[in-house]
Amino acid sequence: xxxxxxxxxxxxxxxxxxxxxxxxxxxxxxxxxxxxxxxxxxxxxxxxxxxxxxxxxxxxxxxxxxxxxxxxxxxxxxxxxxxxxxxxxxxxxxxxxxxxxxxxxxxxxxxxxxxxxxxxxxxxxxxxxxxxxxxxxxxxxxxxxxxxxxxxxxxxxxxxxxxxxxxxxxxxxxxxxxxxxx
Numbered sequence: 001x002x003x004x005x006x007x008x009x010x011x012x013x014x015x016x017x018x019x020x021x022x023x024x025x026x027x028x029x030x031x032x033x034x035x036x037x038x039x040x041x042x043x044x045x046x047x048x049x050x051x052x053x054x055x056x057x058x059x060x061x062x063x064x065x066x067x068x069x070x071x072x073x074x075x076x077x078x079x080x081x082x083x084x085x086x087x088x089x090x091x092x093x094x095x096x097x098x099x100x101x102x103x104x105x106x107x108x109x110x111x112x113x114x115x116x117x118x119x120x121x122x123x124x125x126x127x128x129x130x131x132x133x134x135x136x137x138x139x140x141x142x143x144x145x146x147x148x149x150x151x152x153x154x155x156x157x158x159x160x161x162x163x164x165x166x167x168x169x170x171x172x173x174x175x176x177x178x179x180x181x182x
Contacts, residue, residue, distance in 0.1 A: 002140045003143070003148045005059065005063075005148075005151070005152070005155065006136060006139065006140060009056065009059065009060065009131075009136070010132070010136065011163075012052065012056050012160075013128045013131070013132060015160070015162070015163045016048070016052060016124065016128065017125070017128070019044050019047070019048065019162075019174075020121045020124060020125060022040070022044065022174070023041060023044055023117060023121055024121060026040055026041055027041070027114060027117050027118075030110065030113075030114070031114065038099060038102045038103055039103050039173070040173060040174055041099050041113075041117070042096070042099035042100060042102070042103045043170070043171055043173065043174045044174055045092060045095050045096040045099055046096060047161065047162060047171060047174070048092050048096075049089070049092045049093055049096050051158075051160055051161065051162075053085075053088075053089045053092060054158075055156075055158045055160075057085040057088075057089070059155060060081070060085070060131070061082060061085065062151055062154055062155065063139060063143075063151060064078045064081065064082055066143070066147050066150065066151055067138070067139060067142060067143070070142050070143075070147075072142075073138070073142060074138075077130070077134055077135060078135065080130075081127065081130065081131060081135060084123070084127045087123065088120070088123055088124055088127060091116060091119050091120045091123060092120055094116055095113065095116040095117055095120050098112060098113050098116060099113065162174060
């Protein structure tokens with residue numbers, strides 16, 4: 001049984017992939033010698049540590065907890081994904097801290113930013129691909145209306161500051177680049 005929250009989680013993945021594409025473009029330009037794009041990278045990572053890590057991943061974790069109580073569910077993949085949520089957050093926070101230093105005119109190792117960004121984008125892409133290919137179909141297959149009702153009562157509705165309607169003022173430059181890339 002597929003529910004609107006699953007549509008939302010899937011749409012989030014599409015949006016995150018767009019941001020990862022933009023990050024990779026900015027990082028590629030920096031590898032070629034550009035010193036531009038650090039502020040946009042900072043905004044992307046600020047968003048990624050404040051929206052997905054506080055809204056999207058906890059929603060998934062609540063769904064995973066409900067799934068754990070169901071028979072015939074391979075919990076190995078679920079446990080792996082839950083652990084990845086923590087690892088992804090740790091890398092995103094480290095990258096955000098480095099980018100925060102750059103935009104505040106502190107000296108940082110640009111190679112460290114590149115390395116953290118590569119780990120982050122690769123890890124998040126792999127994570128989303130596993131969820132989309134293996135876990136989301138299992139969730140849609142196994143969950144009952146009673147399970148969804150229980151989950152819905154524990155979820156807090158949060159608007160996405162980039163993708164839900166007009167982008168907030170803080171994220172307009174990132175949203176503008178996403179629109180330009182089409």
